[in-house]
Amino acid sequence: DTExxxxxxxxxxxxxxxxxxKCEQHMGHRAMYWYKQKAKKPPELxxxxxxxxxxxxxxxxSRFSPECPNSSLLNxxxxxxQPEDSALYLCASSQDLIETxxxxxxxxxxxxxxxx
Amino acid sequence: xxxxxxxxxxxxxxxKEDVTLDCVYExxxxxxxxxxxxxxxxxxxxxxxxxxxFDEQNEISGRYSWNFQxxxxxxxxxxxxxxxxxxxVYFCALYxxxxxxxxxxxxxxxxxxxxx
Numbered sequence: 001d002t003e004x005x006x007x008x009x010x011x012x013x014x015x016x017x018x019x020x021x022k023c024e025q026h027m028g029h030r031a032m033y034w035y036k037q038k039a040k041k042p043p044e045l046x047x048x049x050x051x052x053x054x055x056x057x058x059x060x061x062s063r064f065s066p067e068c069p070n071s072s073l074l075n076x077x078x079x080x081x082q083p084e085d086s087a088l089y090l091c092a093s094s095q096d097l098i099e100t101x102x103x104x105x106x107x108x109x110x111x112x113x114x115x116x
Numbered sequence: 117x118x119x120x121x122x123x124x125x126x127x128x129x130x131x132k133e134d135v136t137l138d139c140v141y142e143x144x145x146x147x148x149x150x151x152x153x154x155x156x157x158x159x160x161x162x163x164x165x166x167x168x169x170f171d172e173q174n175e176i177s178g179r180y181s182w183n184f185q186x187x188x189x190x191x192x193x194x195x196x197x198x199x200x201x202x203x204x205v206y207f208c209a210l211y212x213x214x215x216x217x218x219x220x221x222x223x224x225x226x227x228x229x230x231x232x
Binding site for chain 2: 031040041042043045048055056088090092097101102103104105106107108109110112
């Protein structure tokens with residue numbers, strides 16, 4: 001099973017709203033990722049959690065706040081977003097490279113976010 | 117610096133034609149991983165294949181084949197007898213893991229349209 005699930009599939013929010021994106025994997029993967037993808041562009045890395053600790057923050061604005069409650073769950077809290085934040089937000093997970101020798105990331109279906 | 121170049125922005129073929137998607141990468145690391153991902157219109161990134169830098173064996177999986185050549189820093193992807201369901205954006209990606217930091221660098225993607 002290589003499934004990563006994300007909810008909601010679509011989200012429309014105003015600039016003053018607070019919302020959260022959720023991601024879940026049950027593959028025992030040690031790392032989880034958030035990516036942002038604009039139309040006709042490749043995914044851009046936002047955050048990496050390794051063993052439930054934030055290991056990489058790619059200089060993402062503070063209006064995006066990640067959270068990793070446990071090894072299977074990853075949230076992205078959104079507050080005071082701007083219209084330019086409208087994008088597809090993808091979650092991914094991967095195994096421990098050193099333990100398994102594999103590094104492929106498995107992606108969820110994404111959340112299409114529209115900020116009005 | 118790490119970089120992935122997919123020179124073909126868009127390719128259009130007729131069903132049953134063979135098509136090759138080009139990928140050229142740059143890295144100074146001796147250990148790295150290369151991937152191909154497929155992104156259909158639904159949005160989910162689907163993992164297709166991983167290649168380690170120390171494994172130059174080519175691979176065939178059904179109608180898909182991959183040609184990895186370190187001498188030319190290329191990792192090309194060929195679809196034989198293309199089908200309409202192959203229509204998608206295909207991303208080549210380079211994975212670097214160094215000193216606890218990791219990054220998946222994507223090419224800009226090649227949009228493949230297979231016409232009936």
